[in-house]
Every structure is written in C-alpha cells, then in structure tokens.
Amino acid sequence: MPLSPKSVMLTAQGVALRTLYRLPARIRRLLAGPPIRVDGQELALDAQLLLRAQQLAGMPSLFSGDAVRDRRVLEESSGLVAGQPIGPMHTRDLTIGSIPARLYTPAGLPAGSPLLVYFHGGGFVIGNIESHDTPCRFLAKYAKVRVLSVDYRLAPEHRFPHAVEDAVAAFKYAHANARELGADPSVIAVGGDSAGGNLAAVVALVTTREGGPKPAFQLLLYPTTAGDRPTRSKDLFAKGFFLTKTDIDCVSRQYPATEQDKLDPRYAPALAPDLSGLPPAYLATAGFDPLRDEGELYAALLREAGVPVVLSRHDDLIHGYANFLTIGTRFREAMYEAAGSLRTALEMRSKESV
Template sequence: MSKVVELIPPKLRPRVLGAGLHAAFALPRPLRRLIAGAPLRLDGQELSLDAQLLLAMQKLTGSTRLSADTPELAREQMTQSSGIVNRAPLTGVAVGERSIPTPNGELAARLYRPQELTEHSPLLVFFHGGGWVIGDLDSHDDLCRYFAKTAGVRVLSVDYRLAPEARFPAAFDDALAAFRYAVDKAGELGTRPDLIAVGGDSAGGNLAAAVSYHTTRQAERAPAFQLLMYPAVDASVRRRSRELFGDGLLLTDGDMTWFLDQYTGPALDRTDLRLSVLLAEDLSGLPPAHVVTVGFDPLRDEGEEYARRLAEAGVPVVARRFDDLIHGFGNLRQAGTRFNEALSEIAGTLRAGLSLNTPTK
C-alpha cells in the first residue's frame, strides 16, 4: 500500500489519504473491526476501535513513527498527517495572529476566542506537543479551536523555538516568556492575570508543568490552572510503560529517545527540573492540575506518578486515564468519535477548573 501512496502526487496526497481515512471511519462497525483486526489487549486494557483503526490505516500508508532521519523530514511528516486527519476548520471561533516579544526574539502566536464571547474570560496559554522538535501553530490549530469553543475560554497558542536548532532550555525559556507576556498583557488579551492557565500535550505538557513549577518557586505570578495532556515529566528514567507500549502505538520508545537526543543533546544532565519536573523534591503550592494520561502510551507511568506526587503535596488534582486511547489523540478529533468523547470530557474539566477563579455575575 505504501508503494501506491508514493504514486499519488505529493500535493494531492493529504486530500486523497484523508478521504480514505474518513471513509474508513464512516463504515459500519463490523467492517471497521475487520480492517482494524482483532482487539488489542495489553496490561489489562483494550484499545478502542477508533484508535486501532487509525493505527491500521497509518500502517497501510507506511508511516509508523513520529521521528525520522532528519528533523526536517519529521516536520514534513507531521504536516502531512495533520492534513490527512483534519478537514474543515471548526467554526464559531475568532482567530487572530499575534507576536510575542522575548529576550531571544519574536515568537509567533495565535489567539482563539469563541465568537460569542465578548467579555473578559479565562485564557489558556497553550504549548503544542511534538517532542520539542516537530509541531507548530497549524498542527494544533484544531485542538486549540476546540478548547476555545467547547470550554468557552480564550486560547493563546505559542510557536516556541524547536530543537535541534534551538536546544534545551530554549523551549522552556520561550514558554516562560510567553506566560509572562500573557500576564503582562492580560487586559489586551481579554482576560485577567488571575485567570490565566497553562496547558499542552506531550512535550507541551512538559513545558506547562515546568512553567507552573518555576513561577511558583520564584514567587511570581503562577498559572491559575495547569492542563497536562499525556505529559513528559521525567527524562532521566525509562519506566515500565516505555517497555509495554514502546512500539506500534503512534509514539514509540525509539521516538522518545530520538526526540530527547534532539532536544537535549547527549551530554545534558536530564535531571534538570526545567526538563524533569517530576524529580522536584517539593511540589507543594503548585496550581491546580488536570493530568490526562492514556493507557497505551510510553509516557503513561511518568504522567500518573506526577499526578500522585502533586496530590500527595496537597495540590488539587484531577487525574484521568483514558485506558483505551493512544498518545496524541488530541490531534485526532476529526477522525473518530472516541477521540471526541475524551476531548469533550477534558474541555469540561478545563472549564470547571478555570471557573474557580471567575467571579459570578
């Protein structure tokens, strides 16, 4: 099948493959099961049919990993994948391009607002996933639109610098600068300093957690809430979930090794708390958190250990494992119903968490 894909002109490939993907997801359940294969069960969990079907379709195209021979190729692959999954942009959301000044130059950003929202509202400063190497404003455009519309909040998506061109701690520095910018410009962004949250998926979850920890420990304005979707929070240890779910489930063990090598280089001490916040001795006083993990994910165990550590430190935490899903499902909303269901629940928790600081009328 991958040979057939190569015959499709590159410009038409996302459209053609996207049509095939969405046609497969529209088939009756027995036919979807036939394509997906027998149910996959690991560690007492069963993978959802939607996730298994997507992996089967991915295998047919010959694309089975997020890493690549070069960062440029990996970025191109992610752009194509986004074009395959996502169709029309979600309506009902006003979108504006912005620029964030930092000590290391201007960062592109994108501000999302539900069209009916005219008064001040909570704001989510969002950091995209992609192993600190891939991903951009466009790759997570659908997810940010969805959170804005469904949670009823503004979302500021940040295009931080990527590795290996800008290695650790560049992404962290940019994330911290972006949060500080949001606090300083709260009124201009349609919010208040005490209504600003941080969030992200995977590497973006890592950045959100690190910003939350750093601002709290520096006694500066900290986020009102942190949304951590399948976050990477400890680069120093390979846990059991890296072994169990390290192959064939979108994010692989090899991908994580490659991403970390690109981000940190081989010589960096990976216990640095700006990278491995799970290793902090004291997590008390951090912002309330929603920690989302998924069952079939190499990063599952470190995310769940972080949620436990936060709770033990007295931080209000909603820890939620979607045990039938895979890493990266936040970018798959337009593919399958199960992904929508999970994101709807996350958006509801985000809305509830941010409403704690919102005054009643």
C-alpha cells in the same frame, strides 16, 4: 502555494479514512483486525482503525533524527486527519517578542474571559501553531476560553532550555497583557500535550518558585515529565501504538544540550525537590502510551505535595489523541472531558476573584 503530490495523496487518504469511520462498527472491526488487549486494557476501535490506516498508508515514523525531514513528514501527513476547522472562531496572529503566537476567541465570548496559554506537542523538535490548530480550536470552543497558542523555539537548533524560556516568557506576556488579549489576568491557565504538557508543568513550577504571578490551572495532556527514567509503559508500548520508544530516544538526543540537562527539573519536572504550592491540575494519560506511567507518577507526586489533581487515564487510547478529533468519536470524548475540566476549574476561579 500548490500542494505537493504527496500532500494531495495524503489528503485523499484522509477523506477515505473519515469515510471508513462512518461504516458500521462490524465492518470497521473487520478492517481494523481482532481487538488488541494489553495490560488489562482493550484498545478503542477508533484508535486501532487509525493505526491500521496509517500502516496501510505507509506512514513513516515521526522522528528519524533529521528534524527537517521530520517536520516535513508532519506537515504532509496532517492531511490524513485534517477536517473542517472548528468554529465559529476569531483568530489573530501576534508575536511575543520574537515568538510567534495565535489567539483564538470563540464567537460571542465576552471580554474578561479566562485564557489558556497552550504549548503544542511534538517532542520539542516538531510541531507548530498549524499542527495544533484543531485542539486549540476545540478547547477554545468547548471550554469557553480564549486560547493563546505559542510557537516556541524547537530543537535541535534551539536546545534546552530555549523552549522553557519561551514558554515562561509567553505566560508572563499573557498575564501582563491580559486586558489587551481580552482576558482576566487572575484566570490564566497553562496547558499542552506531550512535550507541551511538559512545558506547561514547567511554567507552573518556575513561576510558582519565583513567587508569581503563576497560572490558575494546569491542563496536562499525556505529558512527558520524567526524562529518561525507565517505566513499565515504555516497555509495554515500545512500538506499534503511534509513539514508540525509538521516537522517545530520538528526542532525548535532540532536546537536551548536555547530559546534565536531564537532571534539571525544568527538563523533567518529576525531579523537582518541591512541588508544593503549584496550581491545581487536570492530568490525562492514555492507556496505550509509553508516556503513561511517567504522567501518572507526576500526578502522584503533585498529590503528595498537596496539589489538587484530577488524574484521568483513558485506558483505551493512544498517545496524540488530542490531534485526532476529526475522525471517529472516541478521541473527541476524551477531549470533551479535558475541556469540561478546564471550563469548570476556571469558572470557579473566576467567581472566586469577583
């Protein structure tokens, strides 16, 4: 299918953007502008340069209330940060009932490896397997795991709890079919970014309360956990840092089917009355992210419930950093930490199960 003129233009802008990141730091600072400091934090130059480039490129907001338009914008804008696929990697598309999925297997990874069931971000409204191909490849390669990326149903066509039902079904499928997927059924983690981090947390909560099988680990990247609960970070970073409060409000009108849904722990896991017994977790937040405080609230609630948690605030980064791995170095550094945490946790679990 031929690329649209808009896609061609954005791809060219992406090439120009990666060229910018190869310039000396002094030149990049001049292009990005003076350092930005908020709440005792200084925004990383890599993040500030990306925001400046998006501003100059006239990038539209991700969420407008028109899901068809928003998905098209995401697809077209992917050229801005696209790069060469991370590999070597074998991929296989499959379906879980009617749910599309993709299995990533790093070259040379033996059978019986750990598996990560991954749920993409996008506010439950946008995003798919393709939009999150890069972070899935990255985690597969550097955590040395198989990754099953799940294309769950999106709102507003499929409102809450359809995404949750698909996510739980995908984890149960992975556990029941682990051998066919090349994985060890006792070492299956769940993970995701933003809305996907929410779904990963909810899968852990639902399966634990059902009595299992439950995930071996949770990889939660800047997750949304508290629904419409007001937080300081939502006010501090309401606009200008990629994800805006307007975007968050737009999602809160499209994902829930009723106002009552917002009180359901499967919608906002921070509202769960009991978090005890959940799997260990790595939870990362970004300092310049309106979702920062609710992610850190959830980490505190898990700790209070006796769940082992590693909380890592990347205080110089913005929401969405898992999708910016092909530009600069700072975004990759944050994801190397996530991959290392996942690999360590699952290898320790794997040795325990021998």
